[in-house]
Amino acid sequence: MFTTGSKLLLGSTVAALIGTLLYGILVGGIMGTVGLVSATAALGTFAAINIFTRDANVSVDDIDAFAGAAAGAERPGSSMWPLAIGLAAATITLGLVTYTAIFMLGVILLIAGIAEWMLQAWAERASSDANHNREVRGRLAYTAEMPAAAAIGLGIIIYAFSRVMLGVPSKASTIVAFSVVAAVVLAVGAFVGSNRRISAPTLTGLFAVAGVVLVSGGAVAGLNGEREIEEHHTTAYYAQEGKCGTGEISADEHASQTVAGKASQAATVVLSDSGLTYTFPGLDQVRSGSIQLPRSSAVNILFRNETNEHRRLVADMAPEVEGSPAKICSQLVEEGGVQLLTLNYPVPSFDPSVEANGGYALSVPGVDGARLEVVVP
Amino acid sequence: MSHSHEDHERTMSTDVRTTRRLSSVRSSLTTAGLAVTAMIGLSACASNAPQDTWQPAGENAQKIHDLQWPVFTVAGIVGVIVLVFIGVIVFRFRDKGQAIPEQTHGKAWLEYLFIAIPAVILAAIAIPTVGVVLALAETDDTECIINVTGQQWWWEYDYEVEPDGSICGFAPSAGEASPIITSGQVVIPAGTNVLLRGTSRDVIHSYWIPRLNGKRDMVPGRVHYLRLQSDTPGIYAGQCTEFCGLSHANMRMETVVLAPADFQRWLDNELEPYQSPAEGTLAKEGEATFITQCARCHQVNGLVDDKGTDDTSDDTVVVSYPDQFVFSGAAPNLTNLMGRNTFAGASWDLLTPECREDVWEASPEEFGEKYLAGVTEDCLNDIDLREWLRNAPAKKPMYADAELLEPTDGKTRGMPYLALSEDQIDQLIAYLLERK
Numbered sequence: 151m152f153t154t155g156s157k158l159l160l161g162s163t164v165a166a167l168i169g170t171l172l173y174g175i176l177v178g179g180i181m182g183t184v185g186l187v188s189a190t191a192a193l194g195t196f197a198a199i200n201i202f203t204r205d206a207n208v209s210v211d212d213i214d215a216f217a218g219a220a221a222g223a224e225r226p227g228s229s230m231w232p233l234a235i236g237l238a239a240a241t242i243t244l245g246l247v248t249y250t251a252i253f254m255l256g257v258i259l260l261i262a263g264i265a266e267w268m269l270q271a272w273a274e275r276a277s278s279d280a281n282h283n284r285e286v287r288g289r290l291a292y293t294a295e296m297p298a299a300a301a302i303g304l305g306i307i308i309y310a311f312s313r314v315m316l317g318v319p320s321k322a323s324t325i326v327a328f329s330v331v332a333a334v335v336l337a338v339g340a341f342v343g344s345n346r347r348i349s350a351p352t353l354t355g356l357f358a359v360a361g362v363v364l365v366s367g368g369a370v371a372g373l374n375g376e377r378e379i380e381e382h383h384t385t386a387y388y389a390q391e392g393k394c395g396t397g398e399i400s401a402d403e404h405a406s407q408t409v410a411g412k413a414s415q416a417a418t419v420v421l422s423d424s425g426l427t428y429t430f431p432g433l434d435q436v437r438s439g440s441i442q443l444p445r446s447s448a449v450n451i452l453f454r455n456e457t458n459e460h461r462r463l464v465a466d467m468a469p470e471v472e473g474s475p476a477k478i479c480s481q482l483v484e485e486g487g488v489q490l491l492t493l494n495y496p497v498p499s500f501d502p503s504v505e506a507n508g509g510y511a512l513s514v515p516g517v518d519g520a521r522l523e524v525v526v527p
Numbered sequence: 528m529s530h531s532h533e534d535h536e537r538t539m540s541t542d543v544r545t546t547r548r549l550s551s552v553r554s555s556l557t558t559a560g561l562a563v564t565a566m567i568g569l570s571a572c573a574s575n576a577p578q579d580t581w582q583p584a585g586e587n588a589q590k591i592h593d594l595q596w597p598v599f600t601v602a603g604i605v606g607v608i609v610l611v612f613i614g615v616i617v618f619r620f621r622d623k624g625q626a627i628p629e630q631t632h633g634k635a636w637l638e639y640l641f642i643a644i645p646a647v648i649l650a651a652i653a654i655p656t657v658g659v660v661l662a663l664a665e666t667d668d669t670e671c672i673i674n675v676t677g678q679q680w681w682w683e684y685d686y687e688v689e690p691d692g693s694i695c696g697f698a699p700s701a702g703e704a705s706p707i708i709t710s711g712q713v714v715i716p717a718g719t720n721v722l723l724r725g726t727s728r729d730v731i732h733s734y735w736i737p738r739l740n741g742k743r744d745m746v747p748g749r750v751h752y753l754r755l756q757s758d759t760p761g762i763y764a765g766q767c768t769e770f771c772g773l774s775h776a777n778m779r780m781e782t783v784v785l786a787p788a789d790f791q792r793w794l795d796n797e798l799e800p801y802q803s804p805a806e807g808t809l810a811k812e813g814e815a816t817f818i819t820q821c822a823r824c825h826q827v828n829g830l831v832d833d834k835g836t837d838d839t840s841d842d843t844v845v846v847s848y849p850d851q852f853v854f855s856g857a858a859p860n861l862t863n864l865m866g867r868n869t870f871a872g873a874s875w876d877l878l879t880p881e882c883r884e885d886v887w888e889a890s891p892e893e894f895g896e897k898y899l900a901g902v903t904e905d906c907l908n909d910i911d912l913r914e915w916l917r918n919a920p921a922k923k924p925m926y927a928d929a930e931l932l933e934p935t936d937g938k939t940r941g942m943p944y945l946a947l948s949e950d951q952i953d954q955l956i957a958y959l960l961e962r963k
Contacts, residue, residue, distance in 0.1 A: 414749035432666035446856030527706035
């Protein structure tokens with residue numbers, strides 16, 4: 151109904167009127183008030199003329215042309231995509247000076263904004279029927295928008311949920327994750343499934359509230375930070391700390407359960423009452439004294455404890471060689487249990503630095519004489 | 528009318544030319560096809576084929592051979608029957624403009640027959656195949672253990688010292704045994720059941736000496752077993768059969784079978800203490816060059832750096848640290864380089880072609896003597912060895928370009944270019960000639 155020019159002039163007239171009233175009431179002064187009244191009257195007059203002439207595009211007498219004038223056509227639909235593109239440009243700029251991730255987010259937003267804006271412009275020209283145009287746009291856009299929106303939504307839910315889980319104590323998080331949440335999902339599902347008369351808006355509202363609660367909870371938990379997570383050290387750490395002794399360490403739990411069924415071993419070292427012996431797979435011969443292992447090659451030694459005590463196997467390595475630990479030890483193995491020890495000797499056993507440290511060896515703390523010299527050629 | 532006759536003649540002439548040309552092309556294609564077929568067929572008849580699975584020289588290879596004969600025979604007969612059947616059908620029922628015969632669906636007895644015949648054939652093949660597979664896996668009667676480790680692109684062998692102080696059941700004639708490390712060629716005693724315990728330091732390789740046994744993959748972190756056995760002294764060639772990078776085709780290996788007495792001599796030679804070259808010789812200069820240029824990766828057992836002084840208190844044992852320079856963490860041990868006939872992953876011979884042929888073609892009775900002579904100055908393949916020392920990556924494709932080693936933290940895969948001078952190469956060759 152109103153042409154573009156008319157809107158501008160009418161808006162200016164209203165603004166001038168408000169300004170006149172405010173000035174007249176709050177400031178006073180005859181000259182100023184008269185001037186503003188004059189301006190308001192002038193703008194109102196121009197607006198009226200402009201409405202009458204349809205932005206001066208057509209003659210007022212030409213009725214047919216008047217109705218079909220360009221200025222009289224319906225304006226294009228509003229679009230949020232220019233705003234998104236502007237936001238993307240700002241994000242890209244911010245990303246350039248801060249983090250790559252922000253930059254990439256900006257680029258994605260920019261590409262998405264441009265694509266959506268182009269799609270909207272294309273759809274609006276499809277026909278003169280706005281509803282048909284929206285349908286046309288939807289057919290094309292939804293194939294991408296729906297999965298993207300689902301992925302983003304899912305990501306937000308998972309991230310928020312994970313923040314909550316990491317924020318609460320581990321036992322509580324287990325209870326929440328596997329009991330409370332599971333029960334709520336089951337209950338809601340059962341309710342919705344049994345109550346067929348529940349309306350779509352009700353369901354939407356229900357899920358929206360749940361979503362808001364979850365995101366809020368995630369935000370609060372995220373700001374509070376993660377709970378303190380206990381660090382579990384491996385035997386390598388304890389070997390470095392010199393704690394590969396007869397005592398139990400936290401890495402010793404479930405020792406025999408950590409050996410893979412398909413573990414490939416270079417030798418099986420057995421601790422029995424007669425001491426430390428070994429066998430090579432594929433060769434039925436029990437050996438003792440010294441064992442030959444390759445250089446610069448990771449080999450697995452299977453340690454079997456056949457004594458009544460819990461025992462561990464310790465390997466003396468090459469502390470003087472860069473990258474080589476001083477010792478490596480297995481977990482504490484129960485009677486009849488097995489454990490793997492992976493060894494990699496970087497230098498031969500005749501290296502002076504190795505000889506100076508007593509050479510390579512495998513031994514069992516707490517058992518005198520349980521020792522195998524390791525020969526690395 | 529005459530004009531039409533000329534057109535007809537011209538058309539006839541064109542048709543004749545086209546027919547002749549087509550006939551000529553057909554004839555050429557037939558000749559080429561027959562030539563290629565004959566070439567493939569005749570290549571199977573090569574007598575000098577060192578990697579021929581049809582010439583078994585060991586127990587396990589014989590088992591495989593005894594299996595593959597009937598299997599290939601049956602497969603060949605079946606293949607010929609099928610091809611002849613197809614040919615007859617294609618020819619007899621070719622399109623001659625005849626009416627399409629009545630189409631029927633299903634003939635139960637024929638379908639059962641076509642299922643039953645292959646099933647019977649496969650079952651007949653499966654029974655001996657499983658038996659051979661189980662027989663090849665037997666290791667209970669092992670008499671000698673040798674560790675084999677693959678890396679880009681060569682094989683390393685180290686010999687275990689048995690609890691009784693012997694190696695492969697052979698006690699050293701003098702002194703105590705110590706582990707022997709060699710590469711390129713693995714030496715085994717004839718008539719001995721040798722068990723290779725194999726692994727890899729970098730990527731998956733595959734060990735295959737066709738005349739002695741089947742293939743065995745060598746996987747990093749795992750130990751695999753392969754039996755080698757032969758009663759006939761000689762050299763048996765093999766090749767890595769798992770693609771392992773740039774120089775996979777140049778990753779070869781040879782198994783040397785020596786009569787027991789010759790193996791004893793070889794063992795004693797390997798265990799001999801290191802002898803430094805005489806003072807004032809080119810080889811002595813080569814020793815110093817070796818220490819500065821090669822010893823950081825290549826181990827020579829017993830090599831001592833006297834730092835050019837007479838004070839023995841300054842002597843230090845030279846230990847190589849290939850793990851700091853080479854991605855696999857290993858480089859060939861060169862203690863007895865000239866005792867073996869190959870270098871650079873058995874890609875090149877250390878012997879001249881004439882000397883090599885003399886060793887390879889030797890009778891089983893003479894083989895040990897000729898092999899144990901090693902590489903003499905007269906027999907040295909000076910050309911390839913010089914080229915190798917001059918620029919190894921130019922001779923064998925390797926990842927040794929310093930500018931491209933970021934992914935391996937600066938470590939090379941293979942031997943790098945060392946920028947040795949010609950004088951240094953002369954010195955090194957003189958030094959290496961004494962390593963046997």
